[in-house]
Amino acid sequence: MAAYRRKLFAAGLSYAASLLSSGGSCQAGRRLFLLPGIFRKHWRTLSVTGAICAVPFLQKPENLSHEDLVRRASSLVTDSANTFLSQTTLALIDSFTGYIKAVNILVELHKQYEASISKFTPEEENAIWKVILGQRQEVIGRRKNCTHFESCWMTAVNLSQQAAEAAFNAGADQASVAAQSSLQVAQSQVEQVKQLMLEAEIQLKDSKAEYSERLQVALSEDEDIPDAYLRED
Structure with missing residues (x-):
C-alpha cells in the first residue's frame, strides 16, 4: 500500500511538472496558480483510494439487502x-x-x-x-x-x-x-x-x-x- 501511494504521489508531481513546462509564460502562470488546487484534488483521490483499500469490504450476498447487512452488523x-x-x-x-x-x-x-x-x-x-x-x-x-x-x-x-x-x-x-x-x-x-x-x-x-x-x-x-x-x- 505504501508503494502504491508513492507511485500515485509521483504521478501527481509529474503531472504538475508537465503543466509548468507546457504553453507560454501567461498560460504557465495561470496553471501555476491552479497547481495547489490540482495537487489537493489528486491528494484527496489518493487518500480516498488508500482508505478504501484499507477497509476489508465483503461482497454483498445477492439475497440480502444493505438494510439486512446493517441490522446483522449492529x-x-x-x-x-x-x-x-x-x-x-x-x-x-x-x-x-x-x-x-x-x-x-x-x-x-x-x-x-x-x-x-x-x-x-x-x-x-x-x-x-x-x-x-x-x-x-x-x-x-x-x-x-x-x-x-x-x-x-x-x-x-x-x-x-x-x-x-x-x-x-x-x-x-x-x-x-x-x-x-x-x-x-x-x-x-x-x-x-x-x-x-x-x-x-x-x-x-x-x-x-x-x-x-x-x-x-x-x-x-x-x-x-x-x-x-x-x-x-
Missing part, C-alpha cells in the same frame, strides 16, 4: 458490547467485594486493638500494629483497584448504550432490547454492591482505623514505618 456490535459489559461488571463487583472484605477486617482489627491495648506488652503492641498497618495498605490497594475497574465499567456502559441505540436505528429491535436489558441488570447489580461498599466506608470512617491516634503519633515521632503503609497515591 447485532454483532451489541453482542460484543454485552460481552465487554458483563466482564467489566464481574471485575468491578469482585473488586468492590474484595474492598469491602478488606475494610471489614481492618475495622475489626482496630477494634480489637483499642479494646485490648492496655493488656499488651510493648512487643505485642508493635506486632499487632504491624498487622494493622499491613491491612491498611491492603485497603488502599483494593480501593485503587475499584477505581480502575469502575473506569473500565463506565466505558462499557457508554459503549452498551451506543450499541443499543445503533441497533435500534438500524431496525434490529431485538438486539437493542437485549442490550438495554443487559445494561439495566449490570447497573442494578453494581448499585447493590456499591451500596454495601458505602456502608463499609462509613464504618471505616467511624472507627478511625485509617487515621487513628496511634498512626498520628507514629507519624509525628517519625517511627520506622515503611512508606508503602503510609502512602495512598
